[in-house]
Amino acid sequence: EIKACLFDLDGVLVDTARYHYIAWRELAEELGFDFTEHDNERLKGVSRAASLNILLEIGGITLGEEEKARLAEQKNNRYVEYIAKMDSSEILPGALDFLKECREHSIKVALGSASKNAMTILNNTGLTPYFDAIIDGTHTSAAKPDPEVFLLGAQAVNIAPEHCVVFEDAEAGILAATRAGMRSVGIGSPETLGAANLVVPSLQQISVDALRESFAAI
Numbered sequence: 263e264i265k266a267c268l269f270d271l272d273g274v275l276v277d278t279a280r281y282h283y284i285a286w287r288e289l290a291e292e293l294g295f296d297f298t299e300h301d302n303e304r305l306k307g308v309s310r311a312a313s314l315n316i317l318l319e320i321g322g323i324t325l326g327e328e329e330k331a332r333l334a335e336q337k338n339n340r341y342v343e344y345i346a347k348m349d350s351s352e353i354l355p356g357a358l359d360f361l362k363e364c365r366e367h368s369i370k371v372a373l374g375s376a377s378k379n380a381m382t383i384l385n386n387t388g389l390t391p392y393f394d395a396i397i398d399g400t401h402t403s404a405a406k407p408d409p410e411v412f413l414l415g416a417q418a419v420n421i422a423p424e425h426c427v428v429f430e431d432a433e434a435g436i437l438a439a440t441r442a443g444m445r446s447v448g449i450g451s452p453e454t455l456g457a458a459n460l461v462v463p464s465l466q467q468i469s470v471d472a473l474r475e476s477f478a479a480i
């Protein structure tokens with residue numbers, strides 16, 4: 263039986279990846295190299311500090327910890343400026359309807375995001391009231407594929423992992439769900455999300471009934 267749905271934020275409920283991309287690209291420009299959209303795929307679902315390490319690796323740059331902390335902060339300040347202007351028009355197709363449907367079926371709803379800016383995004387898009395629990399990068403110590411973020415989410419809504427379903431757009435997030443002992447729905451392409459129990463292009467293609475049918479055993 264499905265008793266809780268746990269949602270990733272970026273790439274599942276909202277498209278903040280393009281803001282992350284613009285902010286990282288500006289940083290790369292200042293450091294003197296190109297950062298493409300293709301490169302940006304590697305940063306999805308990855309923590310801020312780990313993202314910077316990938317960016318510097320692409321640019322072939324080695325820096326000390328202090329300088330890295332400064333650059334991460336600089337990128338974040340820019341990113342925060344972009345998300346300050348977000349509104350409900352940036353909620354991804356099908357997301358709001360599916361959140362409402364969960365509520366109608368008395369399914370608990372939790373957030374499981376790596377972002378330390380999740381609260382700002384949820385508040386600006388008006389999504390906050392749809393959540394029973396919010397776990398983000400300010401609550402976790404280990405990044406996906408570590409299952410911590412989803413285990414904390416399940417704990418916060420008081421539902422056992424086997425009754426939880428995770429919605430994720432990143433491979434590391436699907437792996438985190440599996441390690442947490444949860445079912446997963448990949449949002450995106452089966453090529454990258456093949457490890458998920460089910461893959462759909464967006465939340466528009468899923469309903470609670472369809473989910474219950476595919477996961478009849480739980």
Ligand code: G16
Pocket residue numbers: 270271272273282305306307308309310313338374375376377378379380399432
């Ligand atoms: C999101 C994004 C990542 C980003 C991470 C940390 O994760 O997908 O690209 O690096 O959050 O974000 P911040 O710099 O705001 O703390 P998720 O888990 O919501 O997909």
Ligand code: MG
Pocket residue numbers: 270271272273274306307430431432
């Ligand atoms: Mg994501």
